[in-house]
Amino acid sequence: MEFIDVQAEEIIQHEHPLILEDLQSMYQNYQEDDDDVDDHDLITMQNFECKCDVCGYRIDWYHRYYYRCSQSSSCSYSLHKSCRELSTTLRFPAHPIHTLRLKKSSNSWSCHSCLTEHVDGIFYHCSTCDYEIDLRCATFAEQTLIHHPGHPHPLTSITLDPSLSKCYACGKKHEGVFYHCSTCFYFSIHTDCVTLPFKLSSKHHVHMLTLSYSFTVIPYHSKCRICVTSISERDWLYKCGKCRYYVHLDCVLSRGEPFMSIFSHGIGKSDTKFKAADYPNLLHYPLSDESNNILPYHLRSGDYRHFDQIKSDNMHPSHDHPLLLINVPDTLHDPMRRIKLLCDGCVRPITTMPFYGCNQGCNFSLHEWCTRLPSELENHPGHTLALFNSPSELAYTGFSCSICGLLCNGFGYFCSRPHCMYRVDVHCGFIPERIMHEAHPNHLLSRVKASSIQSTSSTLACHACGITINGGEFCFRCGFCDFYLDNRCALHLPKTIKNRYDKHPLKLSYSPIENHKSEYFCEVCEEELIPENWFYHCQECSQSIHSACAPLILQSEQGFNDSRNDRTGVYKLINMKFGHLVTFDSHPHPMLLVMGTKSDIGLCEVCVGERQSLLIFQCSICKLVFHVSCGPKNPHGQFLDHFGRLLARFFLSRIKPKEKLEHHETAAVTFYPTEVMRPVTGHWKTADEQP
Incomplete structure (x- = not known):
């Protein structure tokens, strides 16, 4: 057999100049709020594939870099970056005693490493032992490397057999093939997550979703819009660049176990789990009447x-x-x-x-x-x-x-x-035993005592306001989902309210509004609003109000919701009517029971404390003002300071502690060699598309 020594430059002789392409450049510079970026171009780029004219194997998006002909409109010549940079000599681990040289032959030959038969072509050859290996075996290390925009270093798959390990991207355990980073020992990602599409169309949302690897702009209180549970600051997720919309990978995609949480958590599937005829007197919430009266x-x-x-x-x-x-x-x-x-x-x-x-x-x-x-x-x-x-x-x-x-x-x-x-x-x-709620359609919510179900869950939080439900409280629970509402948010929030600053009714919203990219703030208290909690919103005017601030419009515009008090859930004095006249033996004029507003900047006549946002007695004639808790004994002998202590204990008990960041364990990874494989980005179906 005749062998001809060749130089690397001779292998890539081409009549036109070659251009080095970065297949991921569009992804690296991608801005979610850039309306000029065509989603179709991003999808096409990730699905890119062509054939290398030197080694004959596939060039894909995960190689990231490749060379193409400058005359691409008329010439399709392409080659791997590694094939463009071939060395004329090679030290091969399976044949360590001699140095192999780059050869070219027009006769048939066989690779001694993978035993593949070749008709002709370029290979590495040992003249002493008559030992040949093809370019694929020679560039095995380069072929196993992939580049992914979600990680700054190349990743390698060298697993001999499928293994069970925790995936860094989704935070779940998988069994199968993993890609590992040799620089970051903790980074190990399952092949399913490697091949996730960068852009995804889901029936859960009106806009296309983008795969996100960075979380610096996601608020700590954000929740997955499908399963309504918290989002880890480490895991990858899909999000919308036009709305405040975030979802877990396993919630938006349907790909079998363990990605099945959409069927066991969240706001319910589309199929009704009960027969309406069996519950003729079932109450449907929220009540549409603004009086919210059952x-x-x-x-x-x-x-x-x-x-x-x-x-x-x-x-x-x-x-x-x-x-x-x-x-x-x-x-x-x-x-x-x-x-x-x-x-x-x-x-x-x-x-x-x-x-x-x-x-x-x-x-x-x-x-x-x-x-x-x-x-x-x-x-x-x-x-x-x-x-x-x-x-x-x-x-x-x-x-x-x-x-x-x-x-x-x-x-x-x-x-x-x-x-x-x-x-x-x-x-x-008249608290009902069962209800239906618009925020959790198709499933019944049953009245339970929180202490009876806390054995299976360490803490229960209301999905409306995010506040922990105490063990002695009644709450409403879905028997199919991890969904709970405290009785205040379930029963006391009407479907619509009116605002004298807005000519349209404001509707109760259960999640951030679509096409609302700016930050949210409350029109009543003018403070921050967390849209993952329930709130009232006017779609026409893009105005929002805390659910706890809404009754202030309906009662007396009191300045109660200041920074010292909880601004989520239900207004804490929704069952209090102000304006009652009270007569004390120690004062000649009737006193008026009111709530101290923002304009009440004076001090209590008894304890010299602030009056704002506290229950006070006020005399309209002599301007005497004092806290209810500082008032004298009433005619029936009950001390009024008991009410003030009760109010203080109530507010302190409802303050939600700041959430702690979740601690993530570092996964231990063992590396094993495996056959050369290349990931392929497939078409992922959403859960609603399943047959």
């Missing part, structure tokens, strides 16, 4: 025995003056016209006719249905409750509801057993 529904359903509390002389047990049945629409609660009319029974806006009002002109009103509340609730969980609606100190000091924990100075139901301090407001007295 009492009329229960009284109409006939499940409770109720009676008319208005006597023949038009007197009601909760008030000292006769009541009139009013049917004048101009007097209704209307936040757009700054008319604020709250019911003294359920402490909700009066939006329907007729209703009862005091004929003496005092600030007392009742829904018509609040005059027909049942005197007893026998089917309440764990207690037999009696209606409490008599005038007393509770009209201004209030009580803490044993279910929702909110303070209330309206009507309530108290346990009839001696020495039992179980008290609930009228809304929680």
